[in-house]
Amino acid sequence: MAFIYNILIKLADGALRAISPFNSKIKSGVIGRQNTFQTLKTTLQKTDKTLWFHCASLGEYEQGLPVFTKLRTHYHKHKIVLSFFSPSGYEIRKNSPIADVVIYLPIDTKKNAKTFLDLVNPELTIFVKYDIWPNFLNEVKKRKLRAILISAAFRKNQSYFKFYGRNLRNALFAFEHIFTQNESSKTLLESIQYNSVSVSGDTRFDRVTSQLELDNNLDFIETFKDYKLCVVAGSTWPEGEKLLTNYINSRPLDYVKFIIAPHNIKAPQINQLQQNLKVNSVLFSEKENKNLKAAQVFIVNTIGILTKIYSYADIAYVGGALGTTGLHNTLEPAVFGIPIIIGNNHEKFPEAQAMINAKGLFSIEKQQEFNTILDKLIEDSDFREQSGQNNSSFIKKNKGAVIQILDYLRI
The missing domain is CATH 3.40.50.11720 (3-Deoxy-D-manno-octulosonic-acid transferase, N-terminal domain)
Incomplete structure (x- = not known):
């Protein structure tokens, strides 16, 4: 062999x-x-x-x-x-x-x-x-x-x-x-x-928990959010972006803001995403001298700031599991105590099923399922807050791997 x-x-x-x-x-x-x-x-x-x-x-x-x-x-x-x-x-x-x-x-x-x-x-x-x-x-x-x-x-x-x-x-x-x-x-x-x-x-629980100790402030996101409900879609792929744009275009809710951070930030995909939106949107790369409060969608065409952006979310969507690509990190938004929506192809990610069982994460396959759960999370504040708290509790319950490893190494 x-x-x-x-x-x-x-x-x-x-x-x-x-x-x-x-x-x-x-x-x-x-x-x-x-x-x-x-x-x-x-x-x-x-x-x-x-x-x-x-x-x-x-x-x-x-x-x-x-x-x-x-x-x-x-x-x-x-x-x-x-x-x-x-x-x-x-x-x-x-x-x-x-x-x-x-x-x-x-x-x-x-x-x-x-x-x-x-x-x-x-x-x-x-x-x-x-x-x-x-x-x-x-x-x-x-x-x-x-x-x-x-x-x-x-x-x-x-x-x-x-x-x-x-x-x-x-x-x-x-x-x-x-x-x-x-x-x-x-x-x-x-x-x-x-x-x-x-x-x-999983040491990722310790990793994401440490994010709470850092400075997660982003002035431009705070200005964009403008004290409104905020949905952050992180590491999105085209199949998830289609669900998002359809939802946003069909529901011009002036009390909800959306932040979309695509996995692929090449100009053609970013331009196509922005063109598909029928509401006012702004790119990260063009945020200077823009009226951020007037935009309903903020598109993050850069890398390295998504984790901090999750701290401003009231609801998160995490990409990857609707198509053939693997599910992206659901623990990063979960640590901030917010509910999460993902696609249905998550069988290789045991933490996803555990979070579903804990009633903090919701798996969808089609547009109608996406619309239904997002509507409920937006409109039912008690349900939204409890779901988010379930995720926060899940993170706290599962951290501690680092201590065990260091103890084995006698450090």
Whole structure:
């Protein structure tokens, strides 16, 4: 199986290189990986003590950040290497203050794994959630280096638990301990005789809770909201934007404001979204010298401020689960104690079902369902406030994973 895996990895590498001239995202990853070893050579010295944090993409970085931040403070004399596989993580967090060097993880070949660990030689390695790379982890195990996996979530249909998944399964044993999000993941690990496992929960609960301690003020959003009820639609995709624009156009409610923050902020999509609206709207990029109070819709065509914007919401819609893309982060708005609407394709996101059960989150599939629940949340203040409180309570109940992880590491 390992032989087949290594062949497939090399084929995948070749395919990415071949496709890269035609895809800017893939091209960024290919070029970035070509520079990884040189970056490490110029940044690290053989005498440096290091920690290695690996995240697949931006979501896993945000998930691991509460732990990374604590370790950054504790190991202040160490150099921290932060690696990403996806350009969407690297490009946004390449200047992360928690790391001394941010890189793309090289393709998972035996040669790359040996070269990487020769250069980094981490005292502690932390992987977040998944992105299990057998050659890297087997080399970590061979060198008897410390490694843990945090916020892990497994499903029984994954390769680890199939007869053909021995290579991936063996890679899990490179971790001296795995912290899972839920009991079912722990049970699955124990079914393959991996027993050094704890159910700590999801570190994202700690991450979003810390947002309450920050300054979330945005003067232009406060001016736009103008003391009115505010619906914030975050990380939206076209299928969700269609529901939103249809709702807004059919209900010119002067006492409700809408903020839409699309996942794709390229000009053609933003322009199309604005054209589809029949009410007064304003773009973030054009907000200066605009009468924000007169607009009913504010379109956020920038990145990095959505979490703060959620603090102004009375109701939230979170995109991703209406189409084929994964559900975006529902915990970010939930921490502010507001009810949330999502699409119906959320089976891979256990927190979504838990929040539905807690009666703070509402799943819809079609326009009429969307209209019905949004109408109720707008018109019934008691229902809206109770639903929001249910989400706030859910966050408080589930935080604490970071403490368990740090306690294991004796920090």
